Amino acid sequence: MPFAAPLALLGLAFLPLVVAFWMLKLRRTERTVSSTLLWQRFGEDLQANAPWQRLRRSFLLVLQLLLVILLALLAAQPFVERPATLARDLVVVIDASASMAATDVAPSRLDAARELALEALRNLPAGGRVSVVAAGATPRVVANATSDMGRVHAALAGIAATPATADMGEALALASALAARAGDAQVLVATDAAFTPPTDLEVAAPVTVLQVGRERRNQALVAFAVRSAPTAVTRSVFISVANMDLEPTTERVELWGDGRLLEARDLFLDPLSRADVGIDDVPLDVRVLEARLAGDDQLALDDRAWAVVPPDRLLRILLVSEGDPYLEAALSFLPSAELYGVKPADYGVGTKPELFDLVIFDAALPAALPRVPTLAIAPPRTSALGTVTGSLVDPALGRPAPDEPLLRYVDLTTLHVAEATRLSLPDWARTVVPTVAGDPLLYTGARDGVATGVLAFEPRRSDLPLQVAFPILVSNLVGELVGASRAPTTAVAPGSLVSLPIPSGAAGLRVTRPDGTTLDLAPAVTGGATATFASTEQLGIYTVAPLGLADASPTTTAAGSASASPDAVDPSAPVQFAVDLFDVGESTIAPGSAAALERLGSVAAGGGAGGGGDGRPPARDNLWIPLAALALAFIALEAVVFQRDALVRIRRRLGRGLGRRPAAGAPA
Amino acid sequence: MERETTEAGSAAAAARPPGGRPAFLPSDVDPTVFDEDFLRRLERLAVLVKRPVRGGLKGGRRSVRRGQSVEFADYRDYSLGDDLRQLDWNVYARLEKLLVKLFIEEEDLTVTLLVDGSASMAHGSPDKLVFAKRAAAALGYIALAAEDRVVLTSLGGRAARRRAALRGSGRAFRLLADLSAIEPAAGATDLAAACRHALAQVTGRGVIVLVSDLLDPGAERALRDLAGTGADVIVLHVLAPDELNPTLDGDLRLVDAETGATVDVTLDLAARERYTERVEAWQAELGALAAKRRIAYVPLTSDVPLADLVFAELRRRRVVG
Numbered sequence: 001m002p003f004a005a006p007l008a009l010l011g012l013a014f015l016p017l018v019v020a021f022w023m024l025k026l027r028r029t030e031r032t033v034s035s036t037l038l039w040q041r042f043g044e045d046l047q048a049n050a051p052w053q054r055l056r057r058s059f060l061l062v063l064q065l066l067l068v069i070l071l072a073l074l075a076a077q078p079f080v081e082r083p084a085t086l087a088r089d090l091v092v093v094i095d096a097s098a099s100m101a102a103t104d105v106a107p108s109r110l111d112a113a114r115e116l117a118l119e120a121l122r123n124l125p126a127g128g129r130v131s132v133v134a135a136g137a138t139p140r141v142v143a144n145a146t147s148d149m150g151r152v153h154a155a156l157a158g159i160a161a162t163p164a165t166a167d168m169g170e171a172l173a174l175a176s177a178l179a180a181r182a183g184d185a186q187v188l189v190a191t192d193a194a195f196t197p198p199t200d201l202e203v204a205a206p207v208t209v210l211q212v213g214r215e216r217r218n219q220a221l222v223a224f225a226v227r228s229a230p231t232a233v234t235r236s237v238f239i240s241v242a243n244m245d246l247e248p249t250t251e252r253v254e255l256w257g258d259g260r261l262l263e264a265r266d267l268f269l270d271p272l273s274r275a276d277v278g279i280d281d282v283p284l285d286v287r288v289l290e291a292r293l294a295g296d297d298q299l300a301l302d303d304r305a306w307a308v309v310p311p312d313r314l315l316r317i318l319l320v321s322e323g324d325p326y327l328e329a330a331l332s333f334l335p336s337a338e339l340y341g342v343k344p345a346d347y348g349v350g351t352k353p354e355l356f357d358l359v360i361f362d363a364a365l366p367a368a369l370p371r372v373p374t375l376a377i378a379p380p381r382t383s384a385l386g387t388v389t390g391s392l393v394d395p396a397l398g399r400p401a402p403d404e405p406l407l408r409y410v411d412l413t414t415l416h417v418a419e420a421t422r423l424s425l426p427d428w429a430r431t432v433v434p435t436v437a438g439d440p441l442l443y444t445g446a447r448d449g450v451a452t453g454v455l456a457f458e459p460r461r462s463d464l465p466l467q468v469a470f471p472i473l474v475s476n477l478v479g480e481l482v483g484a485s486r487a488p489t490t491a492v493a494p495g496s497l498v499s500l501p502i503p504s505g506a507a508g509l510r511v512t513r514p515d516g517t518t519l520d521l522a523p524a525v526t527g528g529a530t531a532t533f534a535s536t537e538q539l540g541i542y543t544v545a546p547l548g549l550a551d552a553s554p555t556t557t558a559a560g561s562a563s564a565s566p567d568a569v570d571p572s573a574p575v576q577f578a579v580d581l582f583d584v585g586e587s588t589i590a591p592g593s594a595a596a597l598e599r600l601g602s603v604a605a606g607g608g609a610g611g612g613g614d615g616r617p618p619a620r621d622n623l624w625i626p627l628a629a630l631a632l633a634f635i636a637l638e639a640v641v642f643q644r645d646a647l648v649r650i651r652r653r654l655g656r657g658l659g660r661r662p663a664a665g666a667p668a
Numbered sequence: 669m670e671r672e673t674t675e676a677g678s679a680a681a682a683a684r685p686p687g688g689r690p691a692f693l694p695s696d697v698d699p700t701v702f703d704e705d706f707l708r709r710l711e712r713l714a715v716l717v718k719r720p721v722r723g724g725l726k727g728g729r730r731s732v733r734r735g736q737s738v739e740f741a742d743y744r745d746y747s748l749g750d751d752l753r754q755l756d757w758n759v760y761a762r763l764e765k766l767l768v769k770l771f772i773e774e775e776d777l778t779v780t781l782l783v784d785g786s787a788s789m790a791h792g793s794p795d796k797l798v799f800a801k802r803a804a805a806a807l808g809y810i811a812l813a814a815e816d817r818v819v820l821t822s823l824g825g826r827a828a829r830r831r832a833a834l835r836g837s838g839r840a841f842r843l844l845a846d847l848s849a850i851e852p853a854a855g856a857t858d859l860a861a862a863c864r865h866a867l868a869q870v871t872g873r874g875v876i877v878l879v880s881d882l883l884d885p886g887a888e889r890a891l892r893d894l895a896g897t898g899a900d901v902i903v904l905h906v907l908a909p910d911e912l913n914p915t916l917d918g919d920l921r922l923v924d925a926e927t928g929a930t931v932d933v934t935l936d937l938a939a940r941e942r943y944t945e946r947v948e949a950w951q952a953e954l955g956a957l958a959a960k961r962r963i964a965y966v967p968l969t970s971d972v973p974l975a976d977l978v979f980a981e982l983r984r985r986r987v988v989g
Binding site for chain 2 (some may be wrong): 028029030031033034035038039040083643645648649
């Protein structure tokens with residue numbers, strides 16, 4: 001049996017030492033007795049004067065000698081060798097995507113992948129190095145070319161399934177780069193392969209897939225939205241459920257509002273199809289909605305989804321204008337909006353624009369722009385809103401982006417603009433409506449974190465007010481500008497960045513994650529109006545509260561304050577947003593093709609994956625675990641032998657107790 | 669046998685100062701040995717004798733000698749010199765033969781109390797020597813109350829120290845004082861030699877009571893010597909409870925209280941159990957030897973209450989009645 005540290009066998013020199021200790025005359029306690037006659041006459045076998053007699057009789061000594069031998073063997077690290085089947089430099093890629101949380105293999109695919117990887121590492125040649133890549137939404141190296149198997153174990157144990165799509169292409173590219181550093185390298189990918197393999201990638205080492213997962217039984221919530229009715233009296237909820245299985249099934253969908261069950265419906269789902277549910281009349285006081293799939297499928301991550309009901313608050317809009325009846329009419333049509341007006345000449349510090357949710361400057365601009373969402377219509381001069389380069393006469397409209405949310409239900413194909421201001425697009429803005437020449441007629445963006453929109457022409461200088469599109473465009477614009485000042489109202493994908501506006505006067509934000517942990521955010525630049533939040537890897541409701549405001553109330557949600565009084569618009573009140581999976585790809589847990597992944601790898605010189613060469617050192621199986629277990633058993637046995645008197649007493653006491661019990665009930 | 673209250677009993681009935689020494693006890697008597705109630709109970713007992721004995725004075729005991737009591741024993745032919753008063757004239761009238769009536773002569777009984785005063789007796793918990801003194805005092809008191817002669821002899825070293833013979837219950841306090849004066853001997857005691865010495869001082873056949881722990885290599889020899897006297901021999905074998913079931917544990921050097929000899933032992937539960945088993949076997953051997961020699965062998969532990977010893981244990985073994 002070879003040893004990794006044979007010098008440790010010198011520890012066997014302690015054997016004679018142990019024997020010597022036992023042979024040494026004991027320092028005995030003297031006790032005077034009436035007579036030693038009884039002890040001499042009847043207790044010869046109790047005496048232990050002769051060392052060898054004592055040695056012959058002592059079971060403890062035998063145990064101690066065995067223990068010394070075991071400890072010496074343990075220190076010498078014995079092992080057995082066998083041919084290694086892995087390369088010396090191994091890169092282990094662990095798929096940490098949401099589908100790896102599936103439980104078709106107990107306890108989960110990720111745990112099974114870890115086990116497979118650890119099992120495979122037993123075939124690593126002696127002295128082999130291991131790198132570990134956690135393939136999540138952002139792949140990361142959690143162990144880098146280490147021979148310390150303890151670190152590898154810890155790195156593997158630290159990988160958790162993220163409720164997001166893994167960037168497997170990036171992970172394999174990272175693994176390829178790691179493998180390229182060594183001559184004899186191999187990439188092990190532990191995955192369910194439930195994704196489309198990257199096609200334009202070649203890994204600079206053989207790729208071996210350790211595939212986990214067997215089944216595809218999963219139903220998922222793939223959409224969940226709440227919308228206020230135009231009357232703002234009721235709310236409607238939209239839920240979409242997908243069946244990824246090849247068998248039809250019936251799933252119960254539950255809608256919970258603020259922790260109480262609002263409605264439950266049974267949905268019949270055809271194989272590989274989805275079904276939608278609409279639920280109306282959600283109570284007004286509900287602020288956080290949760291949808292649950294009550295069925296028992298193999299992926300729990302996509303069985304719950306959350307949505308935050310947009311707060312019904314009375315928007316206060318300040319129109320700085322000489323008077324535009326069309327615009328005033330359109331704004332007055334907005335539900336839950338209160339319109340205020342002021343002449344441009346009267347606008348000043350006393351106007352307190354910070355009290356409004358939106359300030360619209362109609363053909364006017366103040367010297368200092370307010371730090372609230374702003375819509376400028378035909379700005380008369382160059383400002384932070386844009387550089388005025390002239391005017392446009394009867395410009396022809398270009399083709400806006402088809403998926404432009406601001407132009408939803410807005411048809412501008414028949415729009416004619418008599419005159420518009422020519423503006424150059426500032427770097428913070430995106431063009432919504434361009435001219436054929438590319439000049440922006442309408443653009444929006446976040447100017448220093450403040451939602452801002454600019455319409456280059458006055459509505460009354462076009463036929464827009466006469467079209468149906470006008471009130472819709474106004475509504476969309478207001479919604480975009482006002483909504484942007486709050487937290488995201490639609491679900492956020494896990495792992496994605498969220499830009500959170502910081503209320504005026506606040507020093508930062510405190511985000512409370514679904515698990516209750518908090519994170520304080522500060523603006524990227526001093527006085528900045530937004531902070532970026534990236535730690536959205538948990539599914540659920542996130543609560544954002546401003547920091548440093550005297551009247552901030554972190555314990556009160558935005559929903560609560562809004563429902564208390566629509567007029568009590570508190571810009572410093574906490575707001576909420578939801579992070580949901582809503583990823584059909586991750587919900588499709590059917591294992592994919594391992595061969596397609598393995599084809600990405602290069603063929604080693606020795607032929608075949610893992611055949612890196614005959615010069616590899618053999619793999620080693622350490623024998624310390626059974627030896628350590630044996631040593632522990634010996635220690636326990638020694639303790640038992642040493643304390644056998646107490647054990648005998650306990651046994652007898654128990655025996656007496658058991659013996660008395662039936663006697664107590666027996667007839668006298 | 670119910671007897672009248674003796675002088676000592678009357679003395680014992682005297683009032684005792686509350687919380688103090690009993691008023692009736694002389695100053696040289698250990699007040700912890702007896703109390704008034706115990707003395708009264710002792711008066712109701714008497715030492716049983718299995719066979720007729722030989723004594724010096726007329727007493728209340730049947731004697732092996734034919735004498736002048738009223739209890740007829742046998743006839744024998746008249747020979748010259750016989751007391752003519754003993755002739756049975758009625759028989760002569762019927763048979764014309766001269767026959768002398770023999771009567772059982774009543775003699776007193778000598779109870780010899782041999783108290784082992786070796787150093788080993790001073791050990792154990794409770795103290796074996798104290799127990800031996802109290803047992804001897806109890807038996808001696810019973811004998812005195814029965815008008816028997818009591819001789820107290822303490823054994824120590826190789827010799828026996830004989831005290832003056834006592835007779836009559838009025839000498840009870842003297843007996844107690846003699847017992848109180850027994851101190852453990854310094855050095856080793858040869859029990860067999862001391863017993864031989866004591867037996868040389870015994871006159872006539874009677875009852876010999878040996879109270880000892882028998883922790884001596886010559887214990888069996890001593891028993892044989894005692895049995896050889898022809899007297900009724902009672903052996904109270906006293907061991908302390910911790911000698912029967914020792915609580916010692918671990919690696920010890922045991923020092924003999926008499927000889928100073930040492931024995932190194934390593935004790936655990938199993939070893940202690942083996943020791944106890946062998947001590948019991950040793951007692952059984954002594955018991956067998958005693959039975960063979962017609963010795964009343966009573967194994968005792970020093971924690972037996974004296975009342976239990978006298979009124980239960982010794983009665984059960986027909987030592988007292």
